[in-house]
Amino acid sequence: MNIPYPPRPLAAFAVALLLSACGAMPGGPSAGSAPAAGASSGAVPVTVRFVAEVSGRPFACGQRYDGVGRTGSTITPSDYRLYVSEVHLIDAAGRAVPVSLAQDRVWQLEDIALLDFEDGTGPCRNGTPATNTTVRGTAPAGSYVGLRFTLGVPFARNHGDPTTAPSPLNLTAMFWNWQGGYKFVKFDTASAGRPATTAAPDPRGGGSASGFSVHLGSTVCASASRTEAPSSCRNPNRVTVQLDRFDPSRQVVVADIGAVLAGANVDVNAPGTSPGCMSFPNDPDCPPVMAALGLAYGGVPAPGPQRLFSAR
Amino acid sequence: MRSRRPRAAAGGLRRLGVAALAAAAVTLLAAAGGDTWRWPLPAWVPPPVVPADNPMSTHGVALGRHLFHDPRLSRDGTMSCATCHEQARAFTDGRAVSPGVTGEAGPRSSMSLANVAYLPVLTWQNPQLRSLEVQALIPLFGEHPVEMGMAGRETQLFEVLKADPVYRRLFARAFPDAARQGEAALFSLSTLTKALAAFQRSLLSFDSPYDRYRYGGRKDAIGAAARRGEELFFGERLECYHCHGGFNFTDNLKHARAPFPEVGFHNTGLYDEDGRGAYPKDSPGIVEHTGDPADAGRIRTPSLRNVAVTAPYMHDGSIPTLHEVLRSHYAIAGRAARHGRAANPLRSEFIVGFEITDAEIDDVVAFLESLTDERFLTDPAHGDPWPRRESAAGAGACGRDQAGGGVCRTKSTGMPFGSTTAK
Numbered sequence: 001m002n003i004p005y006p007p008r009p010l011a012a013f014a015v016a017l018l019l020s021a022c023g024a025m026p027g028g029p030s031a032g033s034a035p036a037a038g039a040s041s042g043a044v045p046v047t048v049r050f051v052a053e054v055s056g057r058p059f060a061c062g063q064r065y066d067g068v069g070r071t072g073s074t075i076t077p078s079d080y081r082l083y084v085s086e087v088h089l090i091d092a093a094g095r096a097v098p099v100s101l102a103q104d105r106v107w108q109l110e111d112i113a114l115l116d117f118e119d120g121t122g123p124c125r126n127g128t129p130a131t132n133t134t135v136r137g138t139a140p141a142g143s144y145v146g147l148r149f150t151l152g153v154p155f156a157r158n159h160g161d162p163t164t165a166p167s168p169l170n171l172t173a174m175f176w177n178w179q180g181g182y183k184f185v186k187f188d189t190a191s192a193g194r195p196a197t198t199a200a201p202d203p204r205g206g207g208s209a210s211g212f213s214v215h216l217g218s219t220v221c222a223s224a225s226r227t228e229a230p231s232s233c234r235n236p237n238r239v240t241v242q243l244d245r246f247d248p249s250r251q252v253v254v255a256d257i258g259a260v261l262a263g264a265n266v267d268v269n270a271p272g273t274s275p276g277c278m279s280f281p282n283d284p285d286c287p288p289v290m291a292a293l294g295l296a297y298g299g300v301p302a303p304g305p306q307r308l309f310s311a312r
Numbered sequence: 313m314r315s316r317r318p319r320a321a322a323g324g325l326r327r328l329g330v331a332a333l334a335a336a337a338v339t340l341l342a343a344a345g346g347d348t349w350r351w352p353l354p355a356w357v358p359p360p361v362v363p364a365d366n367p368m369s370t371h372g373v374a375l376g377r378h379l380f381h382d383p384r385l386s387r388d389g390t391m392s393c394a395t396c397h398e399q400a401r402a403f404t405d406g407r408a409v410s411p412g413v414t415g416e417a418g419p420r421s422s423m424s425l426a427n428v429a430y431l432p433v434l435t436w437q438n439p440q441l442r443s444l445e446v447q448a449l450i451p452l453f454g455e456h457p458v459e460m461g462m463a464g465r466e467t468q469l470f471e472v473l474k475a476d477p478v479y480r481r482l483f484a485r486a487f488p489d490a491a492r493q494g495e496a497a498l499f500s501l502s503t504l505t506k507a508l509a510a511f512q513r514s515l516l517s518f519d520s521p522y523d524r525y526r527y528g529g530r531k532d533a534i535g536a537a538a539r540r541g542e543e544l545f546f547g548e549r550l551e552c553y554h555c556h557g558g559f560n561f562t563d564n565l566k567h568a569r570a571p572f573p574e575v576g577f578h579n580t581g582l583y584d585e586d587g588r589g590a591y592p593k594d595s596p597g598i599v600e601h602t603g604d605p606a607d608a609g610r611i612r613t614p615s616l617r618n619v620a621v622t623a624p625y626m627h628d629g630s631i632p633t634l635h636e637v638l639r640s641h642y643a644i645a646g647r648a649a650r651h652g653r654a655a656n657p658l659r660s661e662f663i664v665g666f667e668i669t670d671a672e673i674d675d676v677v678a679f680l681e682s683l684t685d686e687r688f689l690t691d692p693a694h695g696d697p698w699p700r701r702e703s704a705a706g707a708g709a710c711g712r713d714q715a716g717g718g719v720c721r722t723k724s725t726g727m728p729f730g731s732t733t734a735k
Binding site: 126128161163171179180215219220221234235270271272273275283 | 439445446447453454462463466500504593594596603
């Protein structure tokens with residue numbers, strides 16, 4: 001899934017520099033704010049900034065958020081990370097131009113980036129102190145009006161060997177080895193109806209996914225012969241996100257998990273199913289979550305576009 | 313950190329000498345001449361297939377054995393791999409399902425690790441899991457269910473390992489190439505999982521009374537009841553052998569002399585939730601991964617080696633005894649057919665039910681008991697290599713366990729932390 005680089009210059013458009021805002025977010029790592037090495041003439045830095053929210057309020061580990069989901073529950077999140085890939089800028093003619101990501105050896109690999117909104121504090125104890133809220137790279141100079149990216153890890157990387165994968169595909173918290181692959185989204189939370197763990201709190205931190213979780217990933221990946229490696233998944237569960245009007249120099253991408261939980265009852269979990277919605281087939285907790293992610297589920301087509309991401 | 317004397321390797325060699333077992337002697341000789349692994353197998357058993365990037369070595373197995381028996385591989389120091397995989401129970405744990413560090417129990421029963429090197433697919437209902445290296449990530453880092461609870465804590469784990477002089481030596485010996493690349497390569501998910509896999513591949517069980525009877529020419533190695541049970545087991549009335557056939561008593565088999573692996577997942581009619589063959593949601597069978605409704609309830613055939621010590625039975629531990637497995641499940645074409653209900657429509661064509669007397673069941677059970685390899689269950693080469701230690705975290709774990717004191721009981725079964733070799 002390598003992006004051809006450098007892409008063909010768009011000579012027909014007046015040059016309009018997309019100024020990088022450099023993503024100076026609190027707690028962000030120092031690695032990788034520079035454009036890709038070898039950025040050639042005509043390529044300009046691009047930084048897409050993301051902001052994590054819960055129903056319009058800034059995401060923070062251990063913060064209590066009320067009015068969440070169908071029951072208006074109070075939740076206390078313990079993790080929020082997601083992979084984006086295949087980031088493109090859209091020009092006025094609707095053409096998608098790939099952003100070549102800086103290969104920073106920490107957050108970005110090939111065309112994949114991990115966005116990490118948790119800082120390892122409080123109930124996010126299983127997380128990492130470092131956070132990452134930007135996607136950084138270069139694109140050909142041009143005039144762009146929109147943004148497109150994929151929520152998820154491309155197939156080839158998703159089904160590689162996690163024990164030897166480079167960062168950011170080497171984080172055990174994002175492994176999804178039972179299904180094979182990675183959690184595209186890992187959001188964990190306690191809710192009023194479902195405290196985070198079923199046992200006494202671990203003095204060294206909680207963070208186990210037994211409250212209400214949203215884990216998005218590919219499912220039903222077995223090959224027909226049952227002895228071959230998977231070549232595809234029936235439910236890839238990758239989400240194509242398109243923001244028709246987006247200016248990275250002035251706008252941010254809001255990732256509001258509250259919108260994904262809006263139709264769900266986060267205070268209960270269907271018996272015999274994974275906590276919350278972990279993308280598994282036949283989980284009664286999943287239809288409202290998957291619908292909000294713009295995904296078909298259980299034979300029901302997606303009712304509309306995804307509602308997790310918006311431009312602001 | 314608990315203090316440990318860095319003498320485990322020397323102690324291990326001494327213990328191997330004391331054991332004076334043929335298998336161990338072969339291993340020891342191999343170690344003396346460098347680190348060329350030789351499978352301690354009888355001639356009639358083909359060697360396993362090993363991944364090209366994780367060749368067997370005595371040092372790799374030694375490292376894996378230390379890791380396998382080390383509770384520091386769990387979030388709160390209360391569980392090692394051996395907590396759910398006790399050697400004396402053929403590396404199962406005697407429970408229907410097992411709680412992890414949070415007390416949450418998984419949906420399926422701990423599986424025996426005997427001869428796991430011969431299995432092309434590793435777990436009850438995941439046709440994707442074929443690599444022991446990758447499989448090790450699930451109990452360590454999985455979140456549904458939480459088992460050892462280490463998700464997101466790999467950095468802390470590697471710090472613990474690096475700080476232990478025993479591990480510094482064991483890792484360097486097992487992975488000299490990685491050692492040359494520096495600490496980040498030497499203490500990594502790659503080396504950790506490779507060592508655990510190598511140790512598991514060394515868990516070979518081919519010395520049961522039945523093996524001595526069947527392959528060793530010892531006609532007196534099993535009794536008359538077991539011989540009658542053998543006839544029943546391999547007969548067309550019970551049909552057991554169709555799935556539990558071959559030298560590992562399962563139709564899941566790969567080895568160096570096989571041109572391709574055999575894989576078998578079957579619906580035995582244990583459940584029928586909807587009259588159309590479905591199993592309960594938490595263990596639906598491989599339909600979870602294939603999406604094919606015909607795969608509902610299909611569960612991998614377990615090996616029957618050492619089955620007498622691996623109760624309770626079935627993938628969810630829902631049948632307490634072998635007698636009941638035969639009487640209340642297989643004899644009636646699957647337990648779902650109780651109380652006059654129809655049998656599961658998706659069940660294997662070999663699950664047809666049969667008439668059987670209690671005396672005949674006793675014979676079949678006697679045959680199954682002849683598959684118990686006492687040497688395997690007590691071989692010091694597989695036991696806890698760490699010096700005997702008192703449980704630093706044990707008391708808390710006992711108090712937290714809500715599943716009948718399982719965690720606590722494990723630690724107090726026989727020898728705390730399984731110190732069969734530390735005496």
